[in-house]
Amino acid sequence: MITDGLNPEQTLAVRTTEGPLLVLAGAGSGKTSVLTRRIAYIIGERRVDPWNVLAITFTNKAAREMNERIVKLVGKKAGDIWIGTFHSICVKILRREAERIGYSPTFTILDSDDQMTLIKQSMLDLNYDLKQYEPELIHYKISQMKNELEAADDVAATAKRSLLDQVVASTYRLYQRRLKDSNAFDFDDLIGKTIELFSEHPDVLQQYQEKFRYIHVDEYQDTNRAQYQLVQLLAQRYRNICVVGDADQAIYRWRGADISNILNFERDYPEAQVVKLEQNYRSTETILHAANAVIRHNSQRKEKNLWSGNEKGANIQIFAALDQEDEGFYVAQTIQNHVQNDGKYQDCAVLYRANSQSRAIEEAFLQAAIPYRILGGMTFYDRREIKNLMAYLKVLSNPQDEISLLRIINVPKRSIGDSTVKRLLDYAHEQELTLLQALGHGEKVGLSGRAAQAVLEFHRLLEQLADMQEGLTVTEFVSLVLQRTGLRDLYLHHPKEEERNRADNLDEFLTVTRSFDRRHPNRRVSDFLAEVSLLSDIDKGSDQEEAKVQMMTLHASKGLEFDVVFIVGFEEGIFPHQRSMFDSEGIEEERNLCYVGITRARKQLFITYCTERTIYGQMQINDPSRFLLEIPEDLTDRHVSNSMYDTNWSIGDRVQHPKWGIGVILDIRKQEEESVLQIQFQSKIGCQDVLPGKIRLKRVDA
Secondary structure, eight states: OTTTTOOHHHHHHHHOOSSOEEEEEOTTSOHHHHHHHHHHHHHHTSOOOGGGEEEEESSHHHHHHHHHHHHHHHGGGGGGSEEEEHHHHHHHHHHHHGGGGTOOTTOEEOOHHHHHHHHHHHHHHTTOOTTTSOHHHHHHHHHHHHHTTOOHHHHHHHOOSOHHHHHHHHHHHHHHHHHHHTTEEOHHHHHHHHHHHHHHOHHHHHHHHHHOSEEEESSGGGOOHHHHHHHHHHHTTTOOEEEEEOGGGOOOGGGTOOTHHHHTHHHHOTTOEEEEEOEESSSOHHHHHHHHHHHTTOSSSOOOOOEESSOOOOOEEEEEESSHHHHHHHHHHHHHHHHHTTOOGGGEEEEESSGGGHHHHHHHHHHTTOOEEETTSOOGGGSHHHHHHHHHHHHHHOTTOHHHHHHHTTSSOOSOOHHHHHHHHHHHHHTTOOHHHHHTTHHHHTOOHHHHHHHHHHHHHHHHHHHTOTTOOHHHHHHHHHHHHOHHHHHHTOSSHHHHHHHHHHHHHHHHHHHHHHHSTTOOHHHHHHHHHTOOHHHHSOOSOOSSEEEEETTTTTTOOEEEEEEOOOBTBTTTBGGGTTOHHHHHHHHHHHHHHHTTEEEEEEEEEESSEEETTEEEOOOBOHHHHTSOGGGEEEEEOGGGOOOOOOTTOEEEETTTEEEEEEEEEEETTEEEEEEEESSTTOEEEEOTTTSOOEEOOO
């Protein structure tokens, strides 16, 4: 039976197949199992055709895992189910229907680097100063507008508020036109253009409504306006929509996610049924009680209470460090103890609010020879040589892709300098040609003999390669591109070893294409490029379980779990983050992030904070995080670093206080088993009592 082994609430969610269903799935409650079995139940028990089922996830990794589980339950039928991210589902639709909205099916998807290049190029063409107006901010605002479904022309027509608004509006308009001219989409376009397609062509929308009679959306609390609108359109006809999520894990407001989508589901679908999954299969009772206690302080949530049949487990260990070096030492020492007691490095994860916090932990790990891996560092696909190869493939797949062509027009060097490129671009734009077409008009552009020859030879090479695509597998074609362009030889024969190693990465790329060819025989290069372009950071990471401690931001930890978890930097201004401290919605999202962090731990949870911390060269003395105070004391063991205690103070010692500067100890007395030092400071603060157990004092030579 498909429902064997499920608890009553999970079984109810699986068998409730008709009409709208909201599954409130707490952390570690088996939501993936419920989703996969529900889809298998619809196909196996309800006899629904697999091509009438749609499942939307937030990462390709989650989609692959879901697909593998469904194959085990229903067999080869799973191949006809559309399972993927919002972006990959929209790519499939647009590949079929792009011509309806004026695009070729061979469109390119720009990665973040290419998007920034085009934003900067558009701003320069509009004579904007890139130092006065940061391109990253302009790009962020354009992305926000796209996620809110605000079209470029509409924004330009209403941009009268500030100079920045006008810069954003005009850049957005030109950026969008350049995308169109290049037959390219950015990530935000994939969803927005699919909605545009459905809005302008009701017959196409009806076709996909008929196709997707049963719709499933995972992580519904993370959907933005555009994603919400897409789901609403597709579900309009049959209303068999199942959304799974947890408002307590809504942590992406900064990138457009709207928690009201899940909170208002029953308003959108008054006939909706609601199932709560509250049994957690991951963590100890102690860890869950702590998570429940913290999240209860939020108001923007659906009430639920996680519980577990697991053992009570160890208390949460809370450690007050002197500073970030002391904090790093404690984490490293605790992990070494874990390994010496038959634990493994890969059992452990260190979570932090901001990437900048990793430095002190890394230094402690290096000193202790602890192997570690940072999730979210440079990935294989971010490497320069891989980006260059991808640019060649994009140009050969989509001749209108000006951005990719500009990247490799002189890689390897072929005597096509900046002045030549400028002339080609000017000519292309004047004659309304693509840059690739302009390459074939070298003599008309007015180039010198050598430059004209180089341009024509490059144009001939690209034309020949484009003609060779037919009949070749992706791997065969990529091998041909590497050989004919000289890209592999560029690195292979370089005098520097670091550059020669890049050739190995190009060879590794062929491993990726062979995998694609096995999974998708007879697919084109454009399909391969789409699959790679849509990989998220977590998808690009290694799937292999390495014998290393995992380090990552709290955001990156979502969806993962570890036996032993350290959350460092539990201080006001660090976590919750300074930017969120004076905004009630921001604080609630930070608390959600805290809940996510706590519930990553299966067996042991360690929380640390510092009494002082140096950030960007500035000393800070922060209070312990408010979230720390929300964890019941009876669930914790609290420790203070030995580094904070120096009992060898003497009257007359000259000391330095981190905030008040130099002073002299006038008196020493005991107060509730703690030393209290009376210090006369040279600063205006004068004479003050200081608790050396709470503040780091340094002796200063007289």
